[in-house]
Amino acid sequence: MFSASQQSALSEYIAKFIQKAKNSQSDLKQIEIPASLIAHSDELGFKLKTSFGQGSRTHIPWLACLANGQGASVEGVYPVLLFHTETNRLYVTYGVSETAIEKFGHWPTQWPSDVIAQLSYFPHSKYENAKVLSEFDCSSNIDAEAIAADFLKIIHLFLQMLAQIPPDLGKLKSVKMDELTQQLLESTHQVGLSFSLNQINRLLAAQATKPFVILTGLSGSGKTKLAEAMAYWFSEDPRSQVCMVAVGADWTNNEPLLGYADAINEGRYCVPASGILQLLDHAQKTPKAPHFLILDEMNLSHVERYFADFLSAMESAEPKLALHGQGTLKADTLDVPASLDLPRNVFIIGTVNVDETTYMFSPKVLDRANVIEFRVSVDQMSAFLAAPTSASVNDLNGKGAHYAEAFVARAQAEASLDPAVAAQLQENLVELFEPLAEVGAEFGYRSAKEIARFVAIHRELSGDDKWNYKDALDAQVMQKLMPKLHGSTRKLSGVLDALDKFADAHELPLTQDKVKRMQKRLKDEGFTSFAEN
Numbered sequence: 001m002f003s004a005s006q007q008s009a010l011s012e013y014i015a016k017f018i019q020k021a022k023n024s025q026s027d028l029k030q031i032e033i034p035a036s037l038i039a040h041s042d043e044l045g046f047k048l049k050t051s052f053g054q055g056s057r058t059h060i061p062w063l064a065c066l067a068n069g070q071g072a073s074v075e076g077v078y079p080v081l082l083f084h085t086e087t088n089r090l091y092v093t094y095g096v097s098e099t100a101i102e103k104f105g106h107w108p109t110q111w112p113s114d115v116i117a118q119l120s121y122f123p124h125s126k127y128e129n130a131k132v133l134s135e136f137d138c139s140s141n142i143d144a145e146a147i148a149a150d151f152l153k154i155i156h157l158f159l160q161m162l163a164q165i166p167p168d169l170g171k172l173k174s175v176k177m178d179e180l181t182q183q184l185l186e187s188t189h190q191v192g193l194s195f196s197l198n199q200i201n202r203l204l205a206a207q208a209t210k211p212f213v214i215l216t217g218l219s220g221s222g223k224t225k226l227a228e229a230m231a232y233w234f235s236e237d238p239r240s241q242v243c244m245v246a247v248g249a250d251w252t253n254n255e256p257l258l259g260y261a262d263a264i265n266e267g268r269y270c271v272p273a274s275g276i277l278q279l280l281d282h283a284q285k286t287p288k289a290p291h292f293l294i295l296d297e298m299n300l301s302h303v304e305r306y307f308a309d310f311l312s313a314m315e316s317a318e319p320k321l322a323l324h325g326q327g328t329l330k331a332d333t334l335d336v337p338a339s340l341d342l343p344r345n346v347f348i349i350g351t352v353n354v355d356e357t358t359y360m361f362s363p364k365v366l367d368r369a370n371v372i373e374f375r376v377s378v379d380q381m382s383a384f385l386a387a388p389t390s391a392s393v394n395d396l397n398g399k400g401a402h403y404a405e406a407f408v409a410r411a412q413a414e415a416s417l418d419p420a421v422a423a424q425l426q427e428n429l430v431e432l433f434e435p436l437a438e439v440g441a442e443f444g445y446r447s448a449k450e451i452a453r454f455v456a457i458h459r460e461l462s463g464d465d466k467w468n469y470k471d472a473l474d475a476q477v478m479q480k481l482m483p484k485l486h487g488s489t490r491k492l493s494g495v496l497d498a499l500d501k502f503a504d505a506h507e508l509p510l511t512q513d514k515v516k517r518m519q520k521r522l523k524d525e526g527f528t529s530f531a532e533n
Helices: 004-022 035-044 144-163 177-190 197-209 223-234 276-285 303-315 378-386 401-412 419-437 445-462 469-481 489-506 509-525
Strands: 046-051 062-067 077-084 089-096 131-137 212-217 242-246 291-296 320-322 339-341 346-351 370-374 486-488 527-529
Touching: 004 035, 004 062, 004 077, 004 144, 035 046, 046 144, 062 144, 077 144, 089 144, 131 144, 177 197, 177 223, 177 401, 177 445, 197 212, 197 223, 197 370, 197 401, 197 445, 197 469, 212 223, 223 242, 223 291, 223 346, 223 401, 242 276, 276 291, 276 339, 276 346, 303 320, 370 469, 419 445, 419 469, 419 489, 445 469, 469 489, 469 509, 486 489, 489 509, 489 527, 509 527
Parallel strands: 212 346, 212 370, 242 291, 291 346
Antiparallel strands: 046 062, 062 077, 077 089, 089 131, 320 339, 486 527
């Protein structure tokens, strides 16, 4: 099952885990898995994962062997090394999930009784159902080879149990997408965040349509909080899967995002402190897990100057980001190639405020994104003022991780409309094309395709029995067609009148409200723009 070199790599990996578990001052990041172990575990149908706590250090760090699609927070059994920090003892155990969320896949849920009947339980209440095969005193010496040998005994049994499961049951169950939306909404409410089902639905549909979304609107209205909430909710390991970057006002190229070759030290690469390269590297190694890059205050600098490589990669059949031209360079924790793929499981969210310190987006940026506007209603403000709270997205860590693989799969799969809906959408888009074209704001083939894709995914997220075509159309007129509108009365009065009539005829409240506000500003100031301060 494991060659001598692979067993040696596993021993080294275990030794690093124990050393980090013993160090109370170390960070909570997962330990990098040797490439040879990743390749071999993929072949055998499992993955290795470590945890040192979320938010704060745990008393029981662990290293687990999990079936593909399985998570530590989902019911089932799996081999796991448990380290007791108070005694510096390492336990090789037949693990049992402690949280036991209803499983979304099929894997073993109990160990054979004849194997574990005579074994003792793990001596801590947190993992009290785990049975101990062996234990090791790691106070001074670490016998990683002996630990690895015992761990492999349990892994071998685990793989035998997986092999007995029929192939059609070994796949993840089909997750109901409308259930995903409702669960995220309820989770955000539980931690004190006040978002509507419509906002959640539009954000998820936009991210699954294309992994680049811009959130704009009133400062302090929750744009960044919603982006963080969604990212943390999906992520089992937010430290590796979520990267929040505050865009600087002095960014004139891609170096703050991607770094640069060291001009002084040959063979070295200067990695930016933002952590973006580490995020992309981790995303490549875990392609089924979603990763989130949140660019806060995205328009403090000209987006086209520092983000052009990403915009180009999104549209390319081979989405590569050029880093340097010198082969492979060394950084502290990374080997940096000349170019890096933009993984398809990376979702990018930019938050935007509009004032005298920020820049407008060009049409080529807006064409590539869904632009979701945030406003605070009277009811929302009234509810908040009745009980002001300070919400922590850390409380959402991994709450929706069992939906993560299904969400990535949905984002990467094709989406199609049934003929009746497709015909209706075609009629509506053709109706809007001419008035938009008169002011140079018409849409191209890419936008038309993405609108159709959004409508299909929006339907899945809403559920067939609850879905309303008008809600999806309203969202796309607002998010894809209107963001490019800005100009004087002479330029925009006609197209805004046409949009107002269209929204009224088709009962599109988001669009109509936005048009009314733009018309008012046009009347008062002689100029208006989709982006408002």
